[in-house]
Amino acid sequence: MNIEQLKKEVIEYSKQIGIDKIGFTTADMFEELKQRLVTQQELGYQSGFEESDIEKRVNPIKLLPKASSIISIALAYPSKMKNAPRSTKEDRRGIFCRASWGKDYHDVLRDRLTKLEAFIKEKLPEAQMKSMVDTGELSDRAVAERAGIGWSGKNCSIITPEFGSYVYLGEMITNIPFPPDQPIENQCGSCTKCLDICPTGALVQGGQLDSTKCIAFLTQTKGFLPEQYRTKIGNRIYGCDTCQTICPINKGKDFHFHEEMEPDPEIAKPKLKPLLTISNREFKEKFGHISGSWRGKKPLQRNAILALAHYKDKTALEDLVQVMHKDPRPVIRGTAAWAIGKIGDITMEPELRKALEKEQDDEVKQEIEKGLSFLAEKAGI
Template sequence: MSEASLKKKIIAYSKSIGIDKIGFTTADVFTALKNRLKEQQELGYQSGFEKGSIEERTEPKRLFTEAQSILSIAIAYPSRMPNPPKGEKGNRRGIFCRASWGTDYHVVLRDKLEQLAAFIKEQKPEAETKIMVDTGELSDRAVAERAGIGFSGKNTAIITPEFGSYVYLGEMLTNISFEPDQPLEDGCGDCTKCLDACPTGALIEGGRLNAQKCLAFLTQTKDFLPDDYRSKIGNALYGYDTCQVVCPYNKKVDFHLHPELEPEPEVAKPKLVPLLTISNRQFKVTFGHVAGSWRGKKPLQRNALLALAHYKETTAVPDIIHVMTEDVRPVMRGTAAWTLGKIGTDEAFAAIKKAMENETDEDVLFEMDKGLQFEASHLQADKARE
């Protein structure tokens, strides 16, 4: 069978198993990406979550010596939640970004790619493949861009003509040589909506991201969130997709093509207070199947505290005091103290002062001091109103 005939068969089969887009490219070095990654590294813009060296991330044959081609796939996910639960005073909710609304996409895409690999092997027994979904060394976006899946937007997401940027990406290296597809032309033009909407200025320029300032990255960290960002994440628990929401290519885009990717409302928009004391077992049962659980419960619980601070949720003060005084993790105790100060009730300030008498961790004590600093501003505001 010729490679051209096999390519047609692969495309047809991919559609039959629910792959929404597929593209083909060479296994050549990603030269432009290599230069960009070196600049990112020098500027300190990397997140630290990247896998492998720059060479491994840009030279496919370092990962699979016999690689001749790379197949890129895209699967669309929903952008709107039917009948989302409403948060209200006394019953506030957080939210996961859209990319973590359904079953973990790593699982979904790997399953599709494994089916595709098996099909290729049936058609061409000498075929060899290597599958990657997000956690591999190669850049999913760079592969998808070169394979014609979409163009790389100023928000650093791959934007497809059909599904906007609401797509998951994965790829497969193979020793079969296929005719490569043509990349799409850049479609952003003079638009800067994503850059203008980024609350932290993480989008330095079109297509360049300082991950250290990106809220999507910061929601996944496990340490104290830097002060400058605490009031910016709102009720985000995992991820942050404003730069996608404002994109004109995503206007009215909402595809519900895969049942396993449908949002579970109580998981995608969970109540905040119960999350503060959720057990490891219950966390795994409730959230273990979504992508946003990969860092464990600690970042989500820390973010839940910050969301309660954002809402100034006075009804949650007793629960937050419990975290400040009983949680064994300094980050949680300290963030709880800061949150209590931000909410600013007399009960909250009194609890911080009392807890300071027994606290020994310097980082937590520092956060308690910051929490009490809100008291002075509250007193000044009261005097101004008199």
Template sequence: MNVLTLQQQVRDYAISIGIDKIGFTSAAPFIDLKRLLKQQQELGYQSGFEEADITKRTEPTLLLEQAQSIIAIAVAYPSKMVDAPQGKKGERRGIFCRASWGIDYHTAMRERLALLEQFILEKVPTAKLRSMVDTGELSDRAVAERAGIGWSGKNTNIITPEFGSYVYLAEMITNIPFESDEAIGDQCEDCRLCLDVCPTGALIQGGQLNAQRCIAFLTQTKGDLPDEFRTHLGNRIYGCDTCQTVCPKNKRKHNLIHEELFPDPEIAKPLLKPLLTISNKDFKQQFGHISGAWRGKKPLQRNAIYALAHFKEEEAIPLLEEVMTTDERPVIKGAAAWAIGKINGEQSKAILQRALIDEQDAYVIEEIHKGLLFTQ
């Protein structure tokens, strides 16, 4: 079969199975990306979640023998929640970022990639294919940019003309020599809204991110959250959308297209207090199907505690005291102590002073003292 004919058939089939955009590029090395990644590594800007071997991230031929091209795909996800519940005193709510509103995007993308692989193999039984989503070696964004899916915005997200930056990305390396699509030129121009509003200054300059300061990364860490970032969390319990919500290119991009990606409002904006004592079983049952659950409940519980402090939720102090005195995890106990002080209710000082009498963990004791400083 003629490659161009096959390529068009692949495009048509991709749209029929719920892929919103597809592009093709060569399997040539990503030379500019290699330079950028080395710089990020030297500056300590990486998150640690990515593939450590820069060569694997930038040379597709190392990942698939005789690789000649890469198929990039994008699936749009919603940016608008219908009938979103409103938090109120006594019933404060947290928020998951939009990328975690529906079913886990790894599942959604892998299902589509599997169908696409099957389709290609039916047409070309000898084809070699290797697909990956997010956790693969290649940079989804670099592949998508070169394949014409969108351009790399100053917020480091791929921005598509059709769906804004609210798209999931994935790719498939193949030995089929598909014709490359043209890249889309930068359309951010002199806009720098995302840089100006980043809560923690994680966006160093257009297209460069210090992941160690990014709230989206920080909400996923399992350990202690440095003091300087705690008040910046707001009510975010997983991820951060600030650099996307302010982007002019995302205006009126609601993307209510795929039902499996629609948010369950009670999951996407959960009540905070029940999260603090949720069992592992209930957590898995309620949140296990979303990508925001991948690190387990501990980071989300810590973030929920800081969110209660953000709201100055005095009604939560008895529950926070219970967590501080009965939970066995120092990070959670310490977060509760800090939050009790930050809320600074009538009983906060006495509660923290009592806790000091029996507490043995040095970290928790330090957090109690931090909490007491708020009550002076």
């Protein structure tokens, strides 16, 4: 079969099934990426969520022995929420990052890739294919960059000329030798806005991220959040968009092409207080379909407590006291105690002292002590 013609047909079909951009590249080794990953590993900049075997991340033949090319796809997601609810003094709200609005993007992209595989198989029954989204071995960004989807920005996102960096990425390795597309020239120029604004300094330099400092990563951890980052979280429940929203290329970019990506405002910007006591069943029913739920409710509840502290929300004190006294999880009890202190109502001192008397966990005790020291500072003691 004429591979050039098949490529044209694949591109045409991709548009019909709601793929916003498609690119093709070779299955050659990602040599430059290998060096970067080794450096990241040596510096301790990895999050721990990625594939640990670097060879699998950079060598497509390790994943599909007869690999000849890779198809990269991108789907644009919305950057603005219609009818976004406002946070009020009585009902403060948190926020999920844009990549967690709507249906879990892993499911959305897998659906498109499965359809693409079926189309290619129909045209070429002997075709071999292996598709992946985000959690696969390959680096979605490295593939997309080489396939001409966009360039790798200083904020470590793929930036497309059409949709900015508000795109989900996925790829398919295949034994079909599709002619490769040309990469796009990097257009970041001398701009450093994303580096300058990063709340935790996680963007070490253009294109290099210390994942362990990145708020997007920190919001997904399950333990106590390191003290120096707690006041940086703001009202973020999951993820962080700061290095995207500041990007000049993203200005005015807002696409609503896919119904399943549209956010439910009450889920994407949830009220914080109800999150503190939500049951597992309620959590699964309300948040189970979004990508931000993958780590379970505990990290999101911890982040909601930090957000209430950020707002200094005195209307939440009763809820926080209940959580501090009754929640079985040390991280949640301790974070609640810290937040009570941060909110700074000195009438809460007896509650903190009562919690300290009965607390058995040493880490939680330390957090209660911190809460008490905040109140003492407030009282000028």
